[in-house]
Amino acid sequence: MKPKNGGRTSTLNPRVLRDWEEGTLRPALDRKPERKKEFTTVSSLPIERLYVPEDLKGWNAGEKLGFPGEPPFTRGVHPTMYRGKLWTMRQFAGFGSAEDTNRRFHYLLEHGQTGLSVAFDLPTLMGRDSDDTLAEGEVGREGVAVDTLADMEILFQGIPLDRVSTSMTINAPAAVILAMYLAVAEKQGIPLERLEGTVQNDILKEYIAQKEWIYPPAPSLRIISDMVAFCTDRVPKWNTISISGYHIREAGSTAAQELAFTLADGIGYVESCLSAGLDIDAFAPRFSFFFNAHNDFFEEIAKLRAARRMWCAIMRDRFHAKSPRSWMLRTHVQTAGCSLTAQQPYNNVVRVTVQALAAVLGGTQSLHTNSLDETLALPTEDSARIALRTQQIIAEESGVANTVDPLAGSYFVEKLTDRLEQDAWSYIKRIDQMGGIVAAIEEGFPQREIAEAAYVYQRQVDGADKIVVGVNRHSEGDVLKAPTLKIGPGVEETQVTRLRAAREGRNSARHAQTLDKLTRVARTKENLMPAILDAVRGYASVGEICDALKTVFGVYREGRVQF
């Protein structure tokens, strides 16, 4: 049969495919069967032997891909992507005291990092002070301890806040930490409208996956919409929510669940801000996303491409946002911490490279590459540098940044992108039927789906159906130790001393007044941010502010956990 359009055909003749299967494939299989009966992604999606033009029957490049910088943004949010500007290399850092982390920030900036990313310790993430009983043993361990503005001043000492962009991974107490950052900027004499950065501020995924909550969903969403309103007005370059799939994936979800629950959370925030009376095209462009880059290379690329296409549809067709900037899904990616192994830790450098490459081919705007020793402890300076260099090698040596969305049109990648999209839409539909993401969370639906997927995956690893090199294959018995970062036991003591000094040094009448004002505002519909900012300026601590709000908002208790 003569192909149309001068021999440039977009579909294979089915007879030709059959010929190949019978003439070439079958004898090959007879000689040597394939390694496995079924091939699947890390999320257990089935993968075919070969993808052919027929797989994209009815697929329309104009509709599914468009052009970069144009809807549906499958090919990326910028017309030139990495030819114009490389992604932001943003390594998450924070440990010990504010002084320790400040030194690490200076080190990273000197080594070519282009943005800061702050990790806080668990007490701070939970809105508790360093002298809280539940904070015992955890101060400064997994991130930096911040109690009052005094700590934040040290954290950013010598770093002009108008010349860096700062991402802060903080959720339940995000409004307080942001207020502290703004107060530091005020002290540096920098106008708020010049500040660039992000707070994670994604409480919904806390209920779903990371479990660092304080208040119940309704008041939490109110704090968030207050903050969104405040920033839209006063800190217009600030990314107000980083809607995060990362932790959902780390909790054990599949790629499709990560995609679905993250976008469902995004829908939840849009709805909440709309019902607070905010204008969609004023706030939506400042929402950003945060996805995981796991081991399955093509699945991750497909996930990121599908995410952009879906968010565009959600914002344009579901919420009728007018500005194309509202339709764009801009994202940060971090390589998958949960994929790293304590065994033979140097292998992790290779895993991270593959994952980072997927993030880049998926079109991310910024990237954190994990350090090889992160299953053992927080990264050492050496391992953090290798992680950063990994990105620099991908960016500057590999050539993958030379063209936009290089995998577009691959039968396999497009098919997989469609499949992830389809699976995610069906989850979103179920969540809509439950009455939205908050109702679904209260019912425990995403939590259950993730726990089930995590269990299935663990059984697959236990049974060596899924391979983890160095663990269930090619293992060498003993854990090969890498040098790890030690957090001295003195951090807690120093931190508590500084907190007490801040309490003693402040104007106590003014302090009491600001907290009193805060609880009064919390009972009204007035925006909370100015009252929080005022309390922070007077050196009220994270714990004191959160406790004051708890008296009005109550605390969240997880329902019965099914396992």
Next chain:
Amino acid sequence: MTTERKVRLLIGKVGLDGHDRGAKIIARALRDAGFEVIYTGLHQTPEMVVATALQEDVDGIGLSLLSGAHNTIFPKILRLLADKKSGDTVVFGGGIIPEEDMLTLQRAGVRRMFTPGSTTQEVVDWVRANVPPRRR
């Protein structure tokens, strides 16, 4: 006729750490293996864990800890159990524990720490061999 009963286990998460993926997987694997399993849920204090352990009359307590606070939390739980004359409760755990802390924990009386890469079957087998029903 024997009156031997099922071994009862408490799986717990202590402190502020919210990483409950491992704890839930282990709880389910142990339940599927025929043990009676109670899961504490998140954000427990050592006192709460011990109170639940006594109330539920468990034979073993397995704690998942990824926060780095293991050197504080395990000894405290063991001390509280001893105070309540329940020092024969088998305490084990899992998480990211640096090699040099392992010995400290063992000396404090933690019977076994499972580190990343352990299979659920290893945990089940170990519990079966090392957590007998306590004498009442």
